[in-house]
Amino acid sequence: MEPVSTCKLFGAVRAVSGICNAVPLIHGPRGCAYHIGYLLTARGGKRIRVLSTELTESDVVFGAADKLKKAIIDADRTLKPELIAVMSSCATSIIGEDIGRAAEEVKGEIDSKIITISAGGFESNQGEGYLEVMMTLIESIAADAKPSDEPSINIIGEFRGGPDLNHIVDTLGRMGVSVNCVLTSGSTVGDIEGIASAHLNYSFCDVSGIGPCRFLEEEFGIPFIHHPIPLGFSNTLRFYEVILEHLSIDYTLQDEVSEYAEERDRLRSELEGVRVGIVSGPTRAVALAGFVTELGMKPAVVAMDMIGEYTLENLSGTGLRSEVLVGADLSELEDALIRNEPEVILGGVAETRFSESLGAPLIDVMHGYALTAGFRGACVTGGRVLEAVRSRSY
Ligand code: SF4
Structure with a gap:
């Protein structure tokens, strides 16, 4: 009843908003664009431009293809983007508005490249939105190319x-x-x-x-x-090792490992036994579980909004023995956190509500402003956890 994941349109907008000089244009009522733009801006700390055709009641009853075509042309002329990604919303997916046809009909009048994504919120979750944007981009834009000279x-x-x-x-x-x-x-x-x-x-x-x-x-x-992504000391080492092996590059990682080994050992001695709640997307949750374990802490509970085909296999590779939640709603998540009594929570700003009620400090490792990747990121995150644990004991 209280979902922890969001709609396909959110994922599609987020994926497009990462591309330089690209604009998402939502064919729907203004709320979809406003809420998604607001959330992404708040999370990322930078301006995210999300355009909307701002449909009215009669538009969603009778269709508004002309309004969409005008919005595409206006966006092209005023913003001069390299790419316009037209997306349907719940309203236009329900009435079956043909956004592909509208895009095709104005293609000759605009300079931007254009793609269309069926992104009605009810069609799926944000993961499907990311996926569909990436697949559409590759299928419609990527060209055959000879391998680059450099690895x-x-x-x-x-x-x-x-x-x-x-x-x-x-x-x-x-x-x-x-x-x-x-x-x-x-x-x-x-x-x-x-x-x-x-x-x-x-x-x-x-x-x-x-x-x-x-x-x-x-x-x-x-x-x-x-697998793995470079989050935590061991994951980072393995990440660089597998890439270097694959590309047959002779590079010794020993200097990097030695530079951070002392700090890793210090963190391990200070953090041993600390109970950690992990609330995250699947790939990051698996990496965080490995990181927490290698520093001698105990993952008290691992909660993921969804999983991919390798997630549980990769998670079991961390030797995890704690409770694992997949797609649990907010009250189930809250109950699991209360049951497992974490001393700190690794998650995102949405976990503030649990952090405050449980008295477990929150370390936000989700929203891009703090370094978490690589050996240096592992030291930074470990240091933040240590600071939080110490603040809790006073
Ligand atoms: S669920 Fe539907 S109405 Fe809500 S933001 Fe997503 S597309 Fe828009």
Whole structure:
């Protein structure tokens, strides 16, 4: 009754809003655009532009294809984007408005590339929205390309930019690996056109990243890896190792490992036995469970809004023995947290409500402003947990 995941349209808008100079245009009432734009702006701390055809009652009864065509042309002329992604909403999916046809009819009058996504909220959850945008982009924009001269990878299913992504791209660059395209955070339309020139794809999202990776493997022969993401000391080491192995790059990681080993050992000695609640999307939850365990803490409960095909297998690889929730609603999640008595919660701002009522400090590891990735990110997150535990004991 109190869902923990959101609608397909949210995922579609979020995926498109990560692309440079791209605009999502929702064919629906104004509320969809306002609420999604508000939430994404609040979470990411930067302006997210979400356009709407702002349908009225008569539009959703009789259809409003002309209004949509005018909105596409206006968006193209006023904002001059490289890409317009037209999306249906609940209202226009229910009446079966043909957004593909409307886009086709104005294609010759605009300079932007245009894609259409059926994104009625009831069609599915946000994971399906991410997936459909990435698949549509690859199928309609990516061109066949010869492999780049330098070893390169694509990161697939990464929607939060900021310090984590910058850190990963910089570190890979130092190792001699260039990041060809990130789907979608920070990519340009040109990056997506050239996505097939990478030597390897790495999925960062268990729910939405595997499909595009499989497609790129079948269509262009690019192999892919999906586990682990570089969050925590061991996961980070393994992440760089598998990429370097795959690309046959001779680079010793020992310097990186040694630089952070002392801090890792200090954190482990201070945090041993601390009970942690993890509330997250599946890929991050698996990585966090491994991170918490390697520092000697105990994952008291792991709650995920949804899972992908490899999530439970990867989670069992962490040796986890705690309660696992998948798609539980808010009251079930609250009950599980009360039952398992975590001392700190690793989650996002939405977990503030539980943090306050349980007296368990919240470490927000979801929303992109703090570094969490790589060896350095592991030290930062470990330090934040330690600070929270200490503040709790006073
Ligand atoms: S559930 Fe439907 S009405 Fe609500 S935001 Fe999503 S598309 Fe719009």
